[in-house]
Amino acid sequence: xxxxxxxxxxxxxxxxxxxxxxxxxxxxxxxxxxxxxxxxxxxxxxxxxxxxxxxxxxxxxxxxxxxxxxxxxxxxxxxxxxxxxxxxxxxxxxxxxxxxxxxxxxxxxxxxxxxxxxxxxxxxxxxxxxxxxxxxxxxxx
Amino acid sequence: xxxxxxxxxxxxxxxxxxxxxxxxxxxxxxxxxxxxxxxxxxxxxxxxxxxxxx
Numbered sequence: 243x244x245x246x247x248x249x250x251x252x253x254x255x256x257x258x259x260x261x262x263x264x265x266x267x268x269x270x271x272x273x274x275x276x277x278x279x280x281x282x283x284x285x286x287x288x289x290x291x292x293x294x295x296x297x298x299x300x301x302x303x304x305x306x307x308x309x310x311x312x313x314x315x316x317x318x319x320x321x322x323x324x325x326x327x328x329x330x331x332x333x334x335x336x337x338x339x340x341x342x343x344x345x346x347x348x349x350x351x352x353x354x355x356x357x358x359x360x361x362x363x364x365x366x367x368x369x370x371x372x373x374x375x376x377x378x379x380x381x382x383x
Numbered sequence: 384x385x386x387x388x389x390x391x392x393x394x395x396x397x398x399x400x401x402x403x404x405x406x407x408x409x410x411x412x413x414x415x416x417x418x419x420x421x422x423x424x425x426x427x428x429x430x431x432x433x434x435x436x437x
């Protein structure tokens with residue numbers, strides 16, 4: 243396999259690990275995750291409950307797709323859309339001067355957990371592999 | 384090392400994205416139902432009957 247092909251699989255597995263880790267913490271404690279979403283004060287109560295019920299499963303599905311090398315492009319696209327929404331939510335919280343836990347990785351904290359430039363920077367870094375997976379074809383062997 | 388050129392996702396990719404969202408949402412709902420520490424929908428949505436004290 244060529245170096246670009248190896249790198250493509252490394253990016254895919256890295257992204258899968260990030261999203262599966264994020265999903266695991268939320269699936270284990272959905273009530274805490276619901277509190278985290280509510281703390282952003284962006285959504286009405288019914289949407290907070292809906293997001294807390296569905297988001298962990300969506301993260302799990304896209305993480306499993308990336309891990310198993312099935313529909314990687316669609317999963318990477320979805321990962322980018324979710325990450326953009328998270329960055330917008332964090333930016334909005336910073337704009338309003340809210341000091342809260344981002345609710346991103348409860349199981350194994352990766353980087354800062356308090357909303358701020360650190361969490362935005364981490365999310366942007368995490369988007370690099372998924373942008374590659376979404377907008378470039380898989381390198382041929 | 385030569386990388387392939389970038390390309391936009393096809394309609395099929397977007398359709399599978401929607402499928403992933405639907406499958407994931409169903410998995411999330413199922414997981415919450417099976418989880419003893421899951422969100423109690425009756426309480427969350429206010430469906431639980433209110434106990435009135437005499």
